[in-house]
Amino acid sequence: MKITDIHVTPIAISDPPLLNAAGLHAPYALRTIIEIVTDNGLYGLGEVPGSAATTQALLDAADVLEGKDPFQHNAIQAAIEARFGKEGAAERGQSPWDKRRLVHVFSALEVACFDLMGKATDRPVCDLLGGRVRDRVDFSAYLFYKYEGAGGALGFATDPSATGWAAARQQAALDPAGVVAQAKAMTDAFGFKSIKLKGGVMTPDEEADAILALHEAFGPGTPLRLDPNAIWSIETSIRIGKRLEGVLEYYEDPTRGQANMGQVAQAVNIPLATNMCTTSFEDIPGSIRTNSEAIILSDHHFWGGLRASVELARICRTFGRGLSMHSNSHVGISLAAMAHLAAAVPNLTYACDTHYPWQSEEVLVGGRLTFDDGALVVGNEPGLGIELDRAALAALHQQYLACGLTERNDEVEMQKVQPGWKFMATRY
Numbered sequence: 027m028k029i030t031d032i033h034v035t036p037i038a039i040s041d042p043p044l045l046n047a048a049g050l051h052a053p054y055a056l057r058t059i060i061e062i063v064t065d066n067g068l069y070g071l072g073e074v075p076g077s078a079a080t081t082q083a084l085l086d087a088a089d090v091l092e093g094k095d096p097f098q099h100n101a102i103q104a105a106i107e108a109r110f111g112k113e114g115a116a117e118r119g120q121s122p123w124d125k126r127r128l129v130h131v132f133s134a135l136e137v138a139c140f141d142l143m144g145k146a147t148d149r150p151v152c153d154l155l156g157g158r159v160r161d162r163v164d165f166s167a168y169l170f171y172k173y174e175g176a177g178g179a180l181g182f183a184t185d186p187s188a189t190g191w192a193a194a195r196q197q198a199a200l201d202p203a204g205v206v207a208q209a210k211a212m213t214d215a216f217g218f219k220s221i222k223l224k225g226g227v228m229t230p231d232e233e234a235d236a237i238l239a240l241h242e243a244f245g246p247g248t249p250l251r252l253d254p255n256a257i258w259s260i261e262t263s264i265r266i267g268k269r270l271e272g273v274l275e276y277y278e279d280p281t282r283g284q285a286n287m288g289q290v291a292q293a294v295n296i297p298l299a300t301n302m303c304t305t306s307f308e309d310i311p312g313s314i315r316t317n318s319e320a321i322i323l324s325d326h327h328f329w330g331g332l333r334a335s336v337e338l339a340r341i342c343r344t345f346g347r348g349l350s351m352h353s354n355s356h357v358g359i360s361l362a363a364m365a366h367l368a369a370a371v372p373n374l375t376y377a378c379d380t381h382y383p384w385q386s387e388e389v390l391v392g393g394r395l396t397f398d399d400g401a402l403v404v405g406n407e408p409g410l411g412i413e414l415d416r417a418a419l420a421a422l423h424q425q426y427l428a429c430g431l432t433e434r435n436d437e438v439e440m441q442k443v444q445p446g447w448k449f450m451a452t453r454y
């Protein structure tokens with residue numbers, strides 16, 4: 027089996043006005059979809075966070091891949107590295123999401139190759155990652171402070187004909203009551219059993235109040251997480267952490283950097299988790315030295331693919347780290363890859379993050395994937411078990427061209443609402 031063609035398609039999907047430490051989500055989130063075609067008539071799919079730079083890098087990678095065997099990951103990785111050079115942790119940036127280019131290229135290509143390998147061998151991807159240890163992958167409710175609005179063409183407006191979660195996802199949530207209402211609507215609609223609140227938006231005490239309100243509303247049996255995306259000082263992180271001891275399942279990136287996280291970890295009796303201070307293999311020695319977190323949030327888009335994520339799981343087991351999973355706004359190709367990975371990793375024991383309920387569009391035949399009582403059921407279909415709806419892909423590509431966005435910039439979006447607003451690496 028040889029690679030003959032690569033199609034790279036940037037798309038824009040409607041995204042509501044969600045708030046975070048870096049600002050505000052734009053009306054559209056960008057993703058790049060990759061399709062790798064082989065000489066035996068198969069195709070494999072990958073999806074990564076979109077930007078003009080990532081799309082260009084994937085287009086530049088195309089000729090490196092042509093003629094290669096999709097089973098030969100090492101050869102493909104070496105060829106990509108030879109083309110692009112190496113990239114260090116420094117390129118990640120300070121935002122809540124990862125801005126490195128190469129990890130995205132590896133991830134997109136590698137996931138598409140795994141999809142192909144599965145189709146060629148008539149095996150689901152989880153079988154190629156060691157075999158499933160679970161059929162059902164639990165996901166958590168991912169709550170956001172938000173302005174009123176549906177995103178996409180509606181922007182800050184709402185669609186009065188919407189019902190159920192589609193109606194609830196348009197409502198503003200800016201205080202503890204709004205957060206609890208959002209949590210109820212989301213858990214009712216999807217059956218999620220764990221809840222994460224994206225913090226770093228309101229004052230730290232308001233966010234702690236929201237967590238305490240969730241604890242009160244859902245009871246002690248519901249695992250809760252808070253993620254201020256590292257914009258709190260050590261002192262604030264410790265003070266708020268003390269308010270939330272016995273309430274949080276884990277405390278995600280309260281402060282910036284491994285050394286600071288290590289100090290908070292020593293002072294607060296809640297496991298710390300990260301997708302910001304330990305984000306690549308070269309960060310692992312520092313993580314061990316500083317004891318910066320108890321749990322690492324894996325993300326195959328940022329750790330360089332599915333194989334790398336399985337390696338990360340092994341390292342977590344060796345060093346006594348727990349393992350959970352991070353997400354960003356996405357469609358079903360990423361969700362299917364996340365589910366196959368989580369199905370095959372024994373120590374991925376926490377419910378995974380997903381932004382999927384916030385999105386409404388899809389590029390898959392059959393439309394949106396569905397959660398069964400908070401979980402995705404991983405089937406036995408070959409590869410990722412999904413097929414590309416080419417008409418839907420073309421429509422979302424047109425939406426990309428029409429919306430004019432070329433990269434994610436939450437600060438610029440926030441400035442449209444609050445002129446002069448500035449991202450601060452440490453705000454409180």
Ligand code: GKR
Binds near residue numbers: 044122
């Ligand atoms: O979607 O606004 C968002 C989140 O803040 C996202 O970009 C983060 O990467 O989900 C993320 C996290 O856990 O830090």
Ligand code: MG
Binds near residue numbers: 278279300302
């Ligand atoms: Mg996080």
